[in-house]
Amino acid sequence: MRAVVGRTFGGIDNLRLETVPPPAMVPGGVRIDVRAAGISFANLLFIEGKHQNKPALPFIPGTEIAGVVTEIAADVSTGLRVGDRVCAGQPSGSFAEQAVIEADNVFKIPDSLDFDAATHFPTIYATAYSSLKWRAALEPGETLLVHGASGASGLAAVEIGRALGARVIATAGGDAKIAIAREHGAHDAIDYRRDDFRQAVLDLTGSRGADVVFDPVGGEVFDKSLRCVAPLARLIPMGFASGQIPSIPANLVLVKNLTVIGLYWGYYMGWAKQRPDNALRAKVRGLFEELFSLFDKGLLHPLVDVALPLADFAEGLRRVEQRASIGKVVLRPGE
Template sequence: MRAVVGRKLGGIQDLRIEDIASSPLERGTIRISVRAAGVSFANLLFIAGKHQNRPSIPFVPGTEVGGVVSEIAPDVRTNLKIGDQVCAGLPSGGFAEDTVVDADNVFKIPDSLSFAGATLFPTIYATAYAGLKWRANLQPGETLLVHGAAGASGLAAVQIGRAMGARVIATAGGDHKLAAATEYGAHHAIDYQKEDFRDRVLAITDGRGADVVFDPVGGDVFDNSLRCVAPLGRLLPIGFASGRIPHIPANLVLVKNLTVIGLYWGFYMAWGKSKADAAMRGKVRTLFQEMFALYDGGQLRAPIERTLPLSEFGEALRCVERREVVGKIVLMP
């Protein structure tokens, strides 16, 4: 099969398209013929060896795919069958013509959902939904502040926050990105390049601040969020696209009764050493059913900016690196 292969840690320039053997079908796994593979900032961290999941050499990047079930291991008990259209989340291996995935992390998609759109659900929508519902317990009528709101993670949080009944404030850079955040459901959009989002958030909320902050950016953005979050507020650091992991001043957490809530979606998908139990697996499956129902109900729209052939993986990754993408860019093997 054709795949994007890295034979050392580094940058985009160190990846190559190669013909390699398909991965063996192991116990508890399903083989998927990949029709679409999502491209994300996490891929850049992965190929540089800076992600939580450090790759073995050689490696194939890619953590979110849409495709067709082509083979099921004999020990797998599942309602899925050969030919079903699915999405799947995996620690690596998505930038290829086929991939092998833990059966528990493969989900049948609605007929209305394209393969490209399906790539947003295994990690992007799932992270936003689990973060806002499970971890932050976002309530109707609360104010949600979403940073990086024109990226795939940000637009997912904007849509899910709106669907959960929150008032959504989005931050992004530039008119085009602000327009996208508004189009996908933000009640207020702030251009952080032109104004201090802290002051605007406080003005919008009559000085109270945001109840929940969804932050895939980190760095200075997280620092300033601490100063415009409401008492008893909850902050969700879900990534550090700025490149700086912030240090949290405990005095602010104390005096404002704040809760800082971690969320690593790979834990729920059992990508690391800690394996999710059966109850957690069931909870994850219910989450996907709820997300697909929101999609079919028109409350979620998978924002795909561009699709490119697998051979143009370099251009796709560079677009993400340059922060040019509004929504998602997807490779089509």
């Protein structure tokens, strides 16, 4: 099969498109013919060897796929069948024509959901939903501040926040990205290139501030967010696309009764050393049922920025690296 392979850690130029043996079937595994593989900012950290999931060499990057089931291990009892249309998540191995993934991390998708759009669900929508509903307990009527709101993660948080009944304030850079955030459900949108988002959030909330902050950017954005939140606010540092990991001043956490919430979706998918128990696995499967229900109701609109042949993986990665994408960049291994 064809796959994108990294034989050393480094930048995008260290990757090559190669012909490699297909992955071997494993107990509890499902083989998938990959029709679409999503690209995320985390992939850039992964290929540099800076992600918490540091692979052995050589490696195939990519965590989220959609495709068709072609083989199922004999011990799998999740109700999957050969020919099922599915999405799935794995710590690596997705930029390839085939993948073998643990059955617990493979989910049937609605017939109305195409493969490109389905790549949003295994990590992007799942992370937004679990962080906002499970961890932050976002309530109807609360104010949610979403940074990076034109990227796949930010747009997912905007849509999930709107579906949960929150008032959503989004930040993004430039008129086109602001317009997209509004189209996907933001009640208010702030162009951080033109306006001071801290003051704008305070003005929009009558000086009260946001109740929940979803921040995939980090750095100065997180620092300023601490100064435009309401008492008892919850802040979720989802990533560090700025390249800077913020230090959290404990005095501000104390005087405002703030909660800073960590969420590593990989734990729920069984990618960490400590694996989730059966009850948590069932909760994860229920989460995907809820997400697909929201999609069927027309409340989620996964946006694909561009879909590229597998051979154009470098172009796709650079588009994400340069923050040129609006929505998700997808690779199609069959092309």
